[in-house]
Amino acid sequence: MATLLRIDSSPMGAASVSRHMSETFVESWKKAHPGGTVVTRDLTKSGLVSINAEWVAAAYTPAESRTAEQKAALATSDELLAEIDAADELAIGVSMHNFNIPSVLKLWVDQVVRVNRAFSYADGKPKGLLMGKKATFLVATGGAYGPGSGMESLNFIEPYLKTLFGFVGFGDVVFHTAGGAMALNYGADRAEFLQPHDEAVAALAAAHA
Template identity: 35%
Template sequence: MSNVLIIESSARQQDSISRLLTQQFISQWQAAHPADQITVRDVAFNPVPHLDANLLGGWMKPADQRNDSEQASLDRSNELTDELLAADVLVMAAPMYNFAIPSTLKAWLDHVLRAGVTFKYTATGPQGLLTGKRAIVLTARGGIHTGATSDHQEPYLRQVMAFIGIHDVTFIHAEGVNLSGDFQEKGINHAKALLAQVA
């Protein structure tokens, strides 16, 4: 049995294409792996605060020197990090906002990229500690960005995943969904076809 952690980040609760892809993923994954445990965390519906002084204090101060806000921030970070550590498969559903990822997803990443927990510094540089995990990224993009300099989404997420030791990363893009004509239908159908191969 595997644990699957899904991070939703679309600001749209209705008519969201990334959420549509997530629902298809869940349906197909459950059919193929009925014993697996799936956890969904929606960082758009229940946002994670952006990195601030309280979180830094929670990480860096000894327990007897933390104030209540710093302890609460640390507890939240621990909860999010524990979910990631327990996951065998990480799924991030991310619409492209302004050529990159939603700020809510970035805030989640800022809580779980933790020195000594998900990566460590060594004499030869940083080393990821989450080896053996798999990541799947489901995106929705208004235009066509794959392979273009406008794509700051896939390169960033690949680097972040590699930084914490996750090198098996699959991207499924629904592209052109805001273009006129049949681009949206083609983009969604292409993504769905790739999704069918993932489970």
């Protein structure tokens, strides 16, 4: 049976547009994958911390030579990578923070984009090791940063994540962005705003059947 890993990174709880879209994706995905498994990871509740020198040293030490302390340093990374390994696809909710991804999502990235687990340079060239998986990014931005907009050059989310996930081996990376979400703070009707995004996100999930 197929497995979907849902990851949320917005701190806004029920008010979050990206979380709403990830929930919509899950609902449609379940219909397209009867009996499938959904694993949920809320990064705002995962207690992730920055990597440090000990983490880096452990990552570059061959697994069979790691000390107990080094294994402990990589325990969270191992757990997060195991979730990716077990998943056929990922659905990641992303809210724009200062033109880029939330800090908790960057902490997750640093834990999983790990040498000899997510990528290698065994032949002198970078090679992604997380092959054969799909990733759908459900992005919410306060302003409008889409193609052709005056703010397009300030959107670093899509180029960053597309480059990063391609680097580690994902061959199928899709984005759906709900731009202009700030309007909800100024009285825009939430259901009306979300309706076209619900339809688009549901179609994306169904297309992955």
